[in-house]
Amino acid sequence: MVLLVVIVTATLTYKRLDDFVSATTGRHINPIGEVVQAVEPSPGTIAYKLKHGQQVNILLLGRGGEENDAPYLTDSIMAVTIDPATNRVSMVSIPRDLVVGMNLQSNSSRIWVNKINAAYEVPLVSIICCVAAQYQGRDGPGLAAEHEVGKVTGLTFDRYIAVDFVAFRDMVNALGGVDVCLATNLDDNEYPDYHNGYVSLHFKAGCQHLNGEQALEIARSRHAIQPDQSSDFGRARRQQDIMQAIKKKATTVNGFSKAPQLLGALQKNINTDMSLSDMRAIYDWGKNLPDASIIRAALTAPSGAADGNLLDSYNCGMGPAVSQLCADDPSFGMIHRYIASLLIDPAVLGEKAPIQFANGANNYPGLDGRVTTMFDPTGLQLADPVGHGAIPQTQILDYSNGQFPLTSKWLAGFFGATVVPATAANPAPARGQQTYGLVVVIGHDFARHWLGQ
Template structure:
């Protein structure tokens, strides 16, 4: 098992263009940190004040907010059954050639009424307009937004809120908000060094792998590869910060299960859960000073003490089953282009383009992250029939969106094209709430099943009308 910090052949690392083919392992890291950090920073009452003073979020009004939270604040929303949205950002930091590109952008959405949480990753390569000043905009990958806000020298004309220490976070919030339709209550930004330091400050965390993980093309810190690669056995064992980083970053494992996007996502979620559990354990309280020191120089946020305390009190009690995970990929709402016609960017750029350039379809998904529990409780079998004229993979893409929302979706079917979308309940009326929710979501009509339509659940037939919405027409 790998146990030493990454080393390899020396070399000068060139500055990486935001359009160059990416090194995808970097996107894993920020998501692993913040869940543990948000609960970890509350562990030492005496050191929390010093920590928040250091990041500039402790003021006389903080105590008053704790006692009587004002309407619209995070504590108030959590107390009154309202939704809270926090943007989690992970950036490379000083160890990387492009230190402020946010290779992880994750939406943490909390439905305090139903005590559910959704974590949705927004892909770093998604092309968007970044509006940073009055009449000033640049069409870039979404991960550039934080970097523009953090750089006050190269981007004249920025709005005042996009300047200073928190300028990057505020610009990232505004940009992701435009894409998702969500209004954010705050942001948290951490760099990769913080990941290692937090895991080490916790005394290590437990990693559990179903299969071995062997990666002979694991990158070092000098634009090369670790000699001999990295190797982790199957099973459960403690890992330190560097080892946890290697497990999170690996993309070129020789084991197919570990090399896939699904396998990597499972490892990331496993590590996030381990950090959360360790940070909230009784034994971790004594490590609060180390946690504060690990984060003070690598943590930027506009959350104050009462915000973090409220988030901690709410999320620390939630079981794992209350937390949902999803990542937007080229299997659902976006499409990857690299040296292909039809791209939304330069022909030679490795980018992700939205299937719906207006982002209306993406905003509709984020608006429905928390499906009514009564709808999900029907446990209706749902099938998507693609009756669009030209979007061949529409059924599979829609299936991938519905599953993380709690629906039991069957394999989609391709059928003869039709103009209008319909929802059919083939159960004889057993699933009325599911049928109506789906009809509302897709802008379809609940209708009597036509002769010859088979199934025992709810069938959604997506016609040309929905396909046009899907592609922003």
């Protein structure tokens, strides 16, 4: 989305560009300042960070807009980290139903428990009183969302971008549609229409060309009859696939020719605190970034189709009748650790160590599957998880005779574990356990950390 905004603005006349920047950021272009920033960006700006190899964090928000009965709730939430040191990007989807204790009022000790998708809405409607001064004004909603998503992820955001459904739909149409591939059919008989009712959606598995409304339907669908599509992971994957398709289409020659139409799609229905210098810097850095350099992850709970990872479904503050998701670690400490570790050192990944997770924590059945799901997007070489006899402390069993030192060190650091030399016979392997590479036997200690204990 950031790249798309820049591509659009880069092909417009100055007047139209100034109109666009003013409408989306609330500020007019300062030509002299932009030239200065381009030559030597100020410390702390996105351009400066990218130039000096520092990570940049951007919060992407998709909200309903005026066509929706809840125009300010953010239906899509993605935390994007750009790492110029390794030329990679991570995209983490946060489900809208995740419950958080928000402290957005002038008295910061006052906590309002609600779903995280309400954070952007707080400064715009009279849900709670006494919203703190830093969350008021034009960028107040975006800053409020940054604050709450930052508590969950452990990230400090440099900028935010909020786009409503109208802009999303019109943007895809302005590009002439996008190509998206579905792993399975998607049939949803409870998709909300624009008249407080429902319509049925039917998309077949495989690659297809989508117009704006179809792309929006695939991104928003929550009640598909196919388990793979109805899960939080499936929904996050579809949204990220569509973002990738938009980026791919917009960076083609044909995408450049659509700049005037794209401007009209974006100008009225996007809010951001980015400057033109920010946009240009991100475009210059990432215009040729291959898809393989983008790590895509999601915070999820178990469903019929997947193990999930760091979340669960139960009543954690919204009442027993409300659908909600809750962090297994109420302090979000384990989520912080995970997100901080997503962009694994390429030297570690380069060892291509065969890794398997075995659950020796009988105080948390299924933890091996959750950890495997958690690390699936990272590039580690993972086997199917297995059960194991109970152990109190997590161990890294090294069957390689020290062949993978960087991976062993990284795993030991993440899990707080000891690396133990192993042979095919000693210690005796669990049923289905591999006896080569590295095996992480999860102990009770890590299970307690997982739960924030």
